[in-house]
Amino acid sequence: MSDYFETLGRYLPRILDGLLITVELTIGGALLAVVIAIGLGLLARVENFLLRGFARVVIEFFRGTSLVVQLFFLFFVLPLPPFNVNLSPIVVGLIGLGLNYGAYGAEVVRGSINSVPKGQWEATTALSMSNVQRMVRVIFPQAWALMIPSLNNLLIQLLKGTAVVYTITIVDMTAIFNDMRRDTSVFFSYTIALLVYFVIAYVLSTLMGLLERRATAKLGRGIKLHVIPDAKGVAT
Amino acid sequence: MIDDSLWNWKHVWAALPDMLVAFVKVTLLVTFAGSLIAAVLGLVIALIRRSSPKPISAIVTFVMNFVRMTPLVVQLLFVYYAVPSLPGLAVGIIVFGVHYATFMAEVYRAGIESVPKGQWEATTALSMSPARTWIAVIIPQAVRATVPALGNYVISMFKETPFLVTIAVIDMVGAAQKYGGVHFRFTEVFVSAGILFLIASYPTSVLIGRLEKRLAY
Amino acid sequence: MPTESDPLGELGLHTGAVELADGEIPAIRFENVVKQYGSNTVLDGLNFTVRKGDRVTLIGPSGSGKTTILRLVMTLEDSTDGYIFIDGQPLTHIEKDGRRIVLKDKYRFEMRKRIGMVFQQFNLFPNMTVLENIIEAPVHVLGHSKADAITRAHELLEQVGLPDKAKAHPTSLSGGQQQRVAIARCLAMDPEIMLLDEVTSALDPEVVGEVLGILRNIAATTDVTMLIVTHEMQFARDVSNRVLMFDAGRIVEEGSPAEIFDNPQEERTQAFLSAVS
Numbered sequence: 001m002s003d004y005f006e007t008l009g010r011y012l013p014r015i016l017d018g019l020l021i022t023v024e025l026t027i028g029g030a031l032l033a034v035v036i037a038i039g040l041g042l043l044a045r046v047e048n049f050l051l052r053g054f055a056r057v058v059i060e061f062f063r064g065t066s067l068v069v070q071l072f073f074l075f076f077v078l079p080l081p082p083f084n085v086n087l088s089p090i091v092v093g094l095i096g097l098g099l100n101y102g103a104y105g106a107e108v109v110r111g112s113i114n115s116v117p118k119g120q121w122e123a124t125t126a127l128s129m130s131n132v133q134r135m136v137r138v139i140f141p142q143a144w145a146l147m148i149p150s151l152n153n154l155l156i157q158l159l160k161g162t163a164v165v166y167t168i169t170i171v172d173m174t175a176i177f178n179d180m181r182r183d184t185s186v187f188f189s190y191t192i193a194l195l196v197y198f199v200i201a202y203v204l205s206t207l208m209g210l211l212e213r214r215a216t217a218k219l220g221r222g223i224k225l226h227v228i229p230d231a232k233g234v235a236t
Numbered sequence: 237m238i239d240d241s242l243w244n245w246k247h248v249w250a251a252l253p254d255m256l257v258a259f260v261k262v263t264l265l266v267t268f269a270g271s272l273i274a275a276v277l278g279l280v281i282a283l284i285r286r287s288s289p290k291p292i293s294a295i296v297t298f299v300m301n302f303v304r305m306t307p308l309v310v311q312l313l314f315v316y317y318a319v320p321s322l323p324g325l326a327v328g329i330i331v332f333g334v335h336y337a338t339f340m341a342e343v344y345r346a347g348i349e350s351v352p353k354g355q356w357e358a359t360t361a362l363s364m365s366p367a368r369t370w371i372a373v374i375i376p377q378a379v380r381a382t383v384p385a386l387g388n389y390v391i392s393m394f395k396e397t398p399f400l401v402t403i404a405v406i407d408m409v410g411a412a413q414k415y416g417g418v419h420f421r422f423t424e425v426f427v428s429a430g431i432l433f434l435i436a437s438y439p440t441s442v443l444i445g446r447l448e449k450r451l452a453y
Numbered sequence: 454m455p456t457e458s459d460p461l462g463e464l465g466l467h468t469g470a471v472e473l474a475d476g477e478i479p480a481i482r483f484e485n486v487v488k489q490y491g492s493n494t495v496l497d498g499l500n501f502t503v504r505k506g507d508r509v510t511l512i513g514p515s516g517s518g519k520t521t522i523l524r525l526v527m528t529l530e531d532s533t534d535g536y537i538f539i540d541g542q543p544l545t546h547i548e549k550d551g552r553r554i555v556l557k558d559k560y561r562f563e564m565r566k567r568i569g570m571v572f573q574q575f576n577l578f579p580n581m582t583v584l585e586n587i588i589e590a591p592v593h594v595l596g597h598s599k600a601d602a603i604t605r606a607h608e609l610l611e612q613v614g615l616p617d618k619a620k621a622h623p624t625s626l627s628g629g630q631q632q633r634v635a636i637a638r639c640l641a642m643d644p645e646i647m648l649l650d651e652v653t654s655a656l657d658p659e660v661v662g663e664v665l666g667i668l669r670n671i672a673a674t675t676d677v678t679m680l681i682v683t684h685e686m687q688f689a690r691d692v693s694n695r696v697l698m699f700d701a702g703r704i705v706e707e708g709s710p711a712e713i714f715d716n717p718q719e720e721r722t723q724a725f726l727s728a729v730s
Contacts, residue, residue, distance in 0.1 A: 060434075060438055061434065064395075064433060064434040064437045064438045064441075065395075065429075065430035065431070065433045065434050066395040066396070066397075066398050066409070066429075066430070066433050067395070067396075067398075068396075068398035068399065068401070068409055069398065069409055069426055069429050069430045069433060070430070072409065072412075072413060072422070072426050073422075073426040073427070073430065076413075076416060076422035076426065077422045077423045077426060080420075080422065080423070082241075082242050117576075119572060119574045119575075119576035120576060120578065122527075122529050122570075122572065122576060123572065123576035123577075123578070125527065125528065125529055125565070126527055126529075126565075126568075126569060126570040126572070126576075126639070126648075127569075127589065127590035127594060127638070127642065128562060128565045128566045128590060128594045128642070129589075129590060129593070129594055130562070130594075133593055133594070137589065137593065138578050138580070141580040142578075142579065142580050156304075156305055159307075160305075160306065160307040160308060160309075161307075162307075163307035163308075163309035163310055164307075164309050164399055164402065166402075167401060167402060174307070174309060174310055174313070177310070178313065181313075181317060186314065186317040186318045187318060190310060190313060190314035190317075190318075191314075193310050193314075194302070194306045194310055194311070194314070197305070197306045197307055197310065198302055198305055198306050201305035201306070202305070205305075218580055219579040219580055219622075219624065220579050220622030220623060220624030220625055
């Protein structure tokens with residue numbers, strides 16, 4: 001067993017490199033996903049039929065066709081003719097994760113905006129606010145507090161999803177622990193891997209919890225939040 | 237000769253039989269068998285957390301959260317290499333089942349909690365037995381919040397079955413990748429795989445959405 | 454105007470009309486306004502006129518279309534047919550070559566600025582403080598300077614009896630206080646027409662008086678046109694100079710508060726008044 005820890009010590013620099021890749025993919029993918037989620041989520045509720053239809057198709061497409069298929073498509077198909085687009089695996093990973101979880105997030109954004117009480121929308125009309133003012137100054141700040149718990153769930157899903165990227169040659173944390181398994185044992189290597197993922201997930205959740213508290217505090221006390229079902233249909 | 241056309245149907249027809257076989261034998265099998273395990277084990281977890289003494293329920297809760305918050309892929313690798321005698325497909329079914337059980341346990345909990353406190357009080361006021369309380373009052377109401385959510389998790393599981401490539405189980409996407417690697421044609425096979433996922437999952441989620449509306453008060 | 458349910462075109466034609474002086478432009482005019490929700494007709498060819506500075510109370514059983522009238526004036530909803538004029542100008546639709554044409558959003562937006570509304574559920578913005586709620590629209594819609602808006606907001610808070618609540622969050626206030634802030638927020642826009650939609654219905658009985666007191670004061674000290682839907686008959690009597698009794702989307706009786714409350718002529722008015730008092 002002490003040999004194992006010695007090996008772990010030797011692996012430490014590589015583990016930190018892998019950890020960095022995993023965190024980069026998680027944070028980068030999440031930022032991209034949030035941008036996509038807000039864009040598509042807002043577009044999915046405009047009046048214009050074409051724009052709304054476009055948003056719906058994109059959302060359903062990326063929700064409906066498995067993350068792995070999307071990653072493999074970007075990784076294997078894009079470099080071939082006629083596309084000839086050579087993206088580094090990391091970029092492929094970021095785009096794939098961002099699009100997939102962004103599409104899920106778009107439904108969260110749309111649902112949260114729709115659940116801001118009708119009276120709030122009517123008050124903005126009574127005060128003659130423009131559509132942009134209404135969204136930016138009144139509706140979105142309230143919807144934001146509603147969507148954070150679901151976005152938190154998605155963030156954890158995204159972190160877990162990054163573990164599959166080693167199949168497109170990205171040397172993330174899972175890839176390193178796959179190697180370490182051969183020099184230590186299956187139990188030792190993967191237990192540590194799971195622990196590290198758990199700690200990251202825990203830290204991210206805690207940070208999102210702080211963000212949520214800040215957002216709800218801005219709405220004052222006594223506000224009852226409806227919890228929006230997350231991408232998988234459940235509030236946790 | 238390099239075929240650099242964007243799309244060649246020949247490859248779709250050539251790859252599709254193997255992909256469909258893998259779809260039925262692996263993708264659907266893991267989804268359904270995994271769902272069954274998840275639904276039953278999830279209920280067990282929910283009941284233990286509800287009714288056992290605090291230390292036990294605290295431990296169960298921690299383990300549940302640990303499994304929920306760590307990657308399915310690593311869990312697959314762990315079990316696959318830890319128990320070499322177990323075939324990959326069995327590993328897939330068990331790990332998917334256990335992983336999703338932790339999510340379904342929360343669905344059951346939320347479902348039970350969605351029944352207002354007044355309903356429990358009313359059953360007490362009517363001196364109903366615990367069994368009768370559950371069967372006649374609580375479960376019928378909890379189901380409304382539960383069934384659609386469980387359905388959504390089944391769809392999630394379905395779309396995550398390609399994770400099986402990490403433990404050398406050839407699911408539909410694995411079959412697509414295999415064909416693509418041999419013929420150096422990836423466009424047709426991955427587009428086909430995506431469309432098959434879409435064809436199966438989109439109508440299902442629409443149906444679940446309808447069910448959800450129908451079950452809502 | 455003959456309709457299917459009113460072949461002689463008698464109903465709703467004379468009721469709701471007022472005598473106007475030569476060249477006088479009314480604050481609000483409804484011409485044959487129809488509002489349907491699906492197959493449910495809420496307003497059926499409604500005509501009525503509100504003079505500038507009038508305080509008109511709409512009474513009647515729930516579902517009689519009173520609130521719908523306010524919502525149409527506020528452009529929260531569109532009428533199905535007919536025309537509404539504010540200060541002689543069309544609000545949402547005009548008639549052109551015999552066809553009903555919807556007016557552009559930009560035009561509606563300008564019309565809307567002249568009208569304010571206080572809601573039953575207050576609808577204060579929970580993501581803003583009391584002061585921010587009040588200055589939001591004056592600054593960002595009317596383009597007033599922030600300093601001016603703040604000065605005015607403090608005056609208004611004084612007027613509604615909440616001078617020390619500027620920094621408070623709406624959710625920390627009682628219902629009565631929230632409604633007083635909502636009234637201040639409405640007044641901050643200097644509306645020509647104020648719509649009051651059951652403003653005391655969501656309040657605890659003991660705070661109804663303070664809210665109504667403020668509205669009485671506004672009625673006494675300004676010349677804003679008010680269109681009021683309320684179940685507080687004493688308030689209607691005190692504040693309004695005209696009362697319209699509605700039933701099933703039609704005006705069944707109208708007159709001064711004294712006429713309607715002390716000497717109702719119509720059976721439905723009598724039944725309604727005895728039910729609410």
